[in-house]
Amino acid sequence: MKRCIFLFMMVLLSACGSSTYEEGEKIKADIVDVVDGDTVTVDMDKGGEETLRLLLIDTPETVHPDEPVQPYGPKASKYAKELLPEGKDVTVEIDTTIRDDYDRFLAYLWVDGKW
Template identity: 30%
Template sequence: MSQDQERSRFQSWRWWQRLGVGCGLWLLVASLTACQSPMSAQGTLVKVEQIANGQAIEISPANNSPGTPERVRLIGIDAPDLAQQPWGPAAKQQLERLIGSKPVLLEPGLESRDRYERTLAYVWLDGKLLNEKLVEAGYALAVPRSPNTKYDQRLKRAQEKARLMGVGIWNPNEPMRLTPAEFRAQNR
């Protein structure tokens, strides 16, 4: 085999190798950013009275009747406690920015209340799952809790993307050292 043939064969092999690496990277990014098949959320449109923290909102009582606002806990996420500086206040501020003064759609889970009697729901705004947006921006952890597992894969992909991008609680220069659950357990 001549040197020209050998060089051509080597260059061809290098081209295929680069193509394989490029395709592998593309597949990784595509799998992390892919969404589940589009579906329209079913639920109730509500007015948000207040953002309690990075994982809970308070909504107007049903039928605008007088009374105390109802607390709603976002399903599938665990945001840092407000005392967990600087991540807790940042998560609350992010949820405030995402919602603003707009009404949100609450999609109930299979289990509708937690042990604190908060309503459990997936929260949607303008077709976007806010539970997922908080995780994707690095303001909360994806925490699956059976039987409410409908969007677990979306939340898991969002967390992996945030971790790889090093955003929010995943920032390598200022990482969150304790999970919210660990922080709460240490500070009871």
Template identity: 55%
Template sequence: MASIILTACTAESGGSNQAEQENDQKAEESTENNKDKNAGVTKKEKPSSQSNEAVHAESAQVARVVDGDTIKVTVNGKEETVRMLLVDTPETKHPSKPVQPFGPEASSFAKNKLSGKQVELEYDGPKYDKYERLLAYVWVDGKMFNQLLLEEGLARLAYVYDPPYTHFKEYMKAQNRAKTAEMGIWSKDGYVRDEGFYYQNKSVSNGSSSSSEKNTADSACSGLLYDPNGPDRDCSDFDTQQQAQDFFEAAGGPANDPHRLDGNDNDGKVCETLP
């Protein structure tokens, strides 16, 4: 965010008061234009992504590591859930998804680096998501843990909802290094996708795949997360509204809605609370 520099004009005799008033008015306009759109307060200059001298908003104590990208912390005497900004690790505890490759590794890495630690939470945009989770960069021992996940190939860069982000360029570079080295999640061809992670556990018996495996493969080829003719799904199975919408239409919607994703309004648009 560029700073506005006000240059005082040299005033003629008797005109200094007018020049001062004009400068005061410009300064007020500059302050109003720099109001934070989310918090309603004047934004501070964002720190350089080349430095660890970032402005850390709050100190917190890690109470528990949930998985690779989610932790429980105690901050200001209150327990909060922190969802780490800009990173997504494979699932280990999703209610309807299996444990995904490198999910356990990401969780173990988080536990090793964060368990019981004092951390700093840096905010960059909205402080909470719709699930009332804090959205933050997590600093531990002077390093950004979010970036460490990307460096190790244990997370993908994701959920870029409110750009620009202070550390986005550094995170992209970290991901590219891991991708080039084929580390972790990047070691499986086709595993990392724009909508998340895809993995088919291929078990071949008597030279043929099971029908459920075929359905899963067909869904993957069509770009869907799940087979529209498979088990019942609800909105919690999807990460974005577009994923749910594509699945709904493939299953026959809006004329037919076997998974009951359209709710009570029957407007043809499903899971509207998803991003």
């Protein structure tokens, strides 16, 4: 009986710490880091720190482990870092698919009310 209660408490506690997201949900966040032109790390008000793969943006590779730095990749990363400085307030909008094959969060990013 004690074992059943222990397992129940563990499941309950783990459920309390996890966040669920719904399609179209918008969550306030702060920029933590720009990884490259289409990937950023944010601290979301709901769910903590996440690496986002920005939807509707595709820039040349600069940090892919199996690919060389591609032309204009560093320029795209520089632009993203200028647009999204550390601490910048943004809004993350959830899409229909939450994560990609690299476990990055797939989302639209609203900056100054625009995406």
